[in-house]
Amino acid sequence: GESVGLHLPTLSVQEGDNSIINCAYSNSASDYFIWYKQESGKGPQFIIDIRSNMDKRQGQRVTVLLNKTVKHLSLQIAATQPGDSAVYFCAEMVNNAGNMLTFGGGTRLMVKP
Amino acid sequence: NAGVMQNPRHLVRRRGQEARLRCSPMKGHSHVYWYRQLPEEGLKFMVYLQKENIIDESGMPKERFSAEFPKEGPSILRIQQVVRGDSAAYFCASSPNSEGEQYFGPGTRLTVT
Numbered sequence: 001g002e003s004v005g006l007h008l009p010t011l012s013v014q015e016g017d018n019s020i021i022n023c024a025y026s027n028s029a030s031d032y033f034i035w036y037k038q039e040s041g042k043g044p045q046f047i048i049d050i051r052s053n054m055d056k057r058q059g060q061r062v063t064v065l066l067n068k069t070v071k072h073l074s075l076q077i078a079a080t081q082p083g084d085s086a087v088y089f090c091a092e093m094v095n096n097a098g099n100m101l102t103f104g105g106g107t108r109l110m111v112k113p
Numbered sequence: 114n115a116g117v118m119q120n121p122r123h124l125v126r127r128r129g130q131e132a133r134l135r136c137s138p139m140k141g142h143s144h145v146y147w148y149r150q151l152p153e154e155g156l157k158f159m160v161y162l163q164k165e166n167i168i169d170e171s172g173m174p175k176e177r178f179s180a181e182f183p184k185e186g187p188s189i190l191r192i193q194q195v196v197r198g199d200s201a202a203y204f205c206a207s208s209p210n211s212e213g214e215q216y217f218g219p220g221t222r223l224t225v226t
Contacts, residue, residue, distance in 0.1 A: 032212070034214065034215075036217075042219055042220070043204050043218050043220050044204070045217070046214055049214060091155075091156075099144065099211055099212070099215075100161060100171070101148075103148075103156045106155050
């Protein structure tokens with residue numbers, strides 16, 4: 001289930017189940033979105049990206065869905081594994097308006113064996 | 114192909130000292146970005162540089178912080194007269210062009226005592 005803790009919201013799933021991590025982005029002008037995975041003590045690691053002219057993109061075991069109408073992004077992880085345990089951040093960018101990434105607050109994914 | 118390199122990985126400074134954080138982008142990348150991360154939070158953009166140019170420093174504090182990316186050598190983030198509030202993880206990212214995916218380094222964890 002999903003819970004909102006004192007800091008990062010946490011999603012706890014059983015190994016082998018599918019995970020869905022959600023993100024509400026803030027800028028309607030954003031046209032590029034990235035999901036990053038961050039393990040403890042490490043830098044963010046690129047997972048998958050999507051541009052605003054698409055509403056779905058699939059990678060290996062991961063799918064990103066973009067709903068521009070409600071400014072919502074989701075990351076689906078199929079057959080979640082213990083190695084997927086980490087904090088996941090969505091990030092948005094407005095191309096040609098500076099290249100800064102604006103990060104969301106993050107969700108901690110915990111995979112139970 | 115080596116990834117983004119940052120050093121030192123951990124840096125301890127007393128209040129009032131200077132901190133210098135170094136970042137070597139991935140080979141072939143000429144765009145460098147610095148971000149700061151507080152515990153349990155997302156990354157916050159600080160500055161975007163290309164070789165010998167600061168492109169966007171809208172996220173940099175007005176005082177004590179400076180960044181450079183010289184023609185030769187790594188990018189440097191410099192914090193003068195550090196205060197306890199500067200304690201954070203500082204991440205560098207690089208990209209091959211002005212759009213798209215940014216690759217992150219492992220970060221420098223600065224502790225101000």
